[in-house]
Amino acid sequence: MRKIVLVCLLVVRVWAAPAAQERLSSELLALPRECDNIPTLYRGEVIGDILTRGEKVWFNVSDGENVIGIFAPRELAAEIQITGKYLRRGDTVKILGEFNRACSEHGGETDIHAVRIEKIAAGYALTQPVSKFKIVLSVVLALGVLVLGILDRKRR
Amino acid sequence: MLIKPCLADHKVVGFYLGSILIGVGCVMIFPLLTALVFREWAVLFNYLLSGLFTVGGGLVLRLLCFTKKEIDWLHGLAIAALLWLAAAAVAALPFFLGGNYGSYLDAFFEAMNALATAGFSLARDLDHISAADNMWRHLLMFVGGQGIVVMALSFLMLHGSAGFKLYTGEAREERIVPNIISTARLILQISLVFLAAGTTTLTLILHWDGLSWTQAFWHGLWLFMSGFSTGGFAPHTQSILYYHSWRLELALLFFMFLGILNFRLHYAVYTGNRRELHRNIETVVLFFSFLLTFFLVCAGLLYFRVYPGLEAALRRGIFLLGSSHSTAGFTTIYTGQLFREWPQLSLLALMAAMAIGGSACSTAGGIKALRVGILFKALRQDIKRLLLPPSAVVAERYHHIKNYFLDDKVVRSAAIITLLYLVVFGLGALAGVCYGYPFLPALFESISAATNTGLSCGIITPGLPAGLKLIYLLEIWGGRLEFTAVLGLLAYGWACLKGK
Numbered sequence: 001m002r003k004i005v006l007v008c009l010l011v012v013r014v015w016a017a018p019a020a021q022e023r024l025s026s027e028l029l030a031l032p033r034e035c036d037n038i039p040t041l042y043r044g045e046v047i048g049d050i051l052t053r054g055e056k057v058w059f060n061v062s063d064g065e066n067v068i069g070i071f072a073p074r075e076l077a078a079e080i081q082i083t084g085k086y087l088r089r090g091d092t093v094k095i096l097g098e099f100n101r102a103c104s105e106h107g108g109e110t111d112i113h114a115v116r117i118e119k120i121a122a123g124y125a126l127t128q129p130v131s132k133f134k135i136v137l138s139v140v141l142a143l144g145v146l147v148l149g150i151l152d153r154k155r156r
Numbered sequence: 157m158l159i160k161p162c163l164a165d166h167k168v169v170g171f172y173l174g175s176i177l178i179g180v181g182c183v184m185i186f187p188l189l190t191a192l193v194f195r196e197w198a199v200l201f202n203y204l205l206s207g208l209f210t211v212g213g214g215l216v217l218r219l220l221c222f223t224k225k226e227i228d229w230l231h232g233l234a235i236a237a238l239l240w241l242a243a244a245a246v247a248a249l250p251f252f253l254g255g256n257y258g259s260y261l262d263a264f265f266e267a268m269n270a271l272a273t274a275g276f277s278l279a280r281d282l283d284h285i286s287a288a289d290n291m292w293r294h295l296l297m298f299v300g301g302q303g304i305v306v307m308a309l310s311f312l313m314l315h316g317s318a319g320f321k322l323y324t325g326e327a328r329e330e331r332i333v334p335n336i337i338s339t340a341r342l343i344l345q346i347s348l349v350f351l352a353a354g355t356t357t358l359t360l361i362l363h364w365d366g367l368s369w370t371q372a373f374w375h376g377l378w379l380f381m382s383g384f385s386t387g388g389f390a391p392h393t394q395s396i397l398y399y400h401s402w403r404l405e406l407a408l409l410f411f412m413f414l415g416i417l418n419f420r421l422h423y424a425v426y427t428g429n430r431r432e433l434h435r436n437i438e439t440v441v442l443f444f445s446f447l448l449t450f451f452l453v454c455a456g457l458l459y460f461r462v463y464p465g466l467e468a469a470l471r472r473g474i475f476l477l478g479s480s481h482s483t484a485g486f487t488t489i490y491t492g493q494l495f496r497e498w499p500q501l502s503l504l505a506l507m508a509a510m511a512i513g514g515s516a517c518s519t520a521g522g523i524k525a526l527r528v529g530i531l532f533k534a535l536r537q538d539i540k541r542l543l544l545p546p547s548a549v550v551a552e553r554y555h556h557i558k559n560y561f562l563d564d565k566v567v568r569s570a571a572i573i574t575l576l577y578l579v580v581f582g583l584g585a586l587a588g589v590c591y592g593y594p595f596l597p598a599l600f601e602s603i604s605a606a607t608n609t610g611l612s613c614g615i616i617t618p619g620l621p622a623g624l625k626l627i628y629l630l631e632i633w634g635g636r637l638e639f640t641a642v643l644g645l646l647a648y649g650w651a652c653l654k655g656k
Contacts, residue, residue, distance in 0.1 A: 047284075053365070057366070062393075107402060108467075110493070128198040130198050134253075151215075152218055
């Protein structure tokens, strides 16, 4: 019950505040005290893993310069399907939430407590074809190493 | 008279270099298998090519330089210094072929940082690199943390006196047991036991904190390899901040603490000598230096109200201090926050902690607690000499597994290495200032590089000028070998030029 009230208060605070300004991570980290505890819009690619902690989740969003941790209710993050990894571009999301320079709830961490998450682009897979040149070169090198190995063994 | 090394001497250097390079090439089987597991086919061929090239290069060196000549001390030092450069050069190949680094220099920088357990990264997009590359980055740290020569000795690629000379060249003077090969194997065994236990612990914690079992295992393995080796690489750009977990921070602090302890101490405790933990000069120095720097870090953070409460200040302060003192370089704050938000008092304490570092014969870098302890004992001895009558005999002792009398030779050796570190800290800072960076951040980065910590205040980025990258590389390389092998290599080169 207490948690629900806290979330509602946060939602009211964010919605009642002046329109949230969209900020880059570099701005947030360069002017942390100015941006502290104010509603912020932050946009970027979800990378890595969604870390579930009870009814809440943690995930990390990269805007290309820095990655900022987002703390959100589980149901808000349900829309995120694809996270960025090797050969995979994660969903691009727009986060509305409160930026904390040093969050008192999370041991002084710099984070954003999200109250709204909007998926603005779906993630997608990337391809990296295997170079034929590398395959041929590997075979040639393997043969060379074999010959050298035999010569070394004979010399010993 | 300076004797010019002849062809036979160069052959000794080439032969041993080639032998160990074959080993480095064989280690590439691990990232190759990782690529196979994760079906990263393009990356798999990067490791296959690099591995074959390295083994082939090693075999060519062995064949061209085949010799049965005995290795001498200067050879040992020159080989150890060249070996770390050559190993980084070949270890950089898969990074470069992967295309995640701006240039070969950046890939070389990454490989040297991994091997020397420094931990600065110049990867362009760490959050999208392959699992095989992550495996290679962290494995290099594990190998480098124990020592390339230690690994070669463990797998019988080196023998007897040659092994001991190379072992000493790699900034390892202490033996756990009289036999050098047994010593190397004990170091490896201790590390492997901790690897198994540490990976299991971290896997459980990470799964508890929301990662799937598979991801928890790989991240646990990589973080342990990096933490115990006091390296500081992590699979993501945010370092430990990625996991948002106090449990993980606590576990890593413990593993970093294990990493900074002398392998002789681990063995002593294992064989039942637990009193050594509080009697050893190194643990005593580490305890007091941690206590003092902890007080300074927290005083700064609390007085200037950097964090909203005591809990937050302690959590950030202790982790960063532990990471600095162990020379690991993990972080739980953003790079820029160090100089924007942390007070100078706390930063100075972090720099002092990095400079002292861990124990001798451990995976940590820095001046080392043993040397600091010896210098304090020498200072105390001199003060006693001043206070007591001239005829009084002043003897100072220290306990390091056994009791030793402090003699001038030991003090001189400790003082020279300490002086070399201080000079390198200063020169590195001067180079940073010449490139236009403010003095304090330049000094911070220089200390972090020379002590192989890898904690950055934002100077070392992919956009760093190439000249400064080279200077930091020299600091990292020299710091890892405690400058002795580098001086040996310079002496070898000088003898080649000026000898008769």
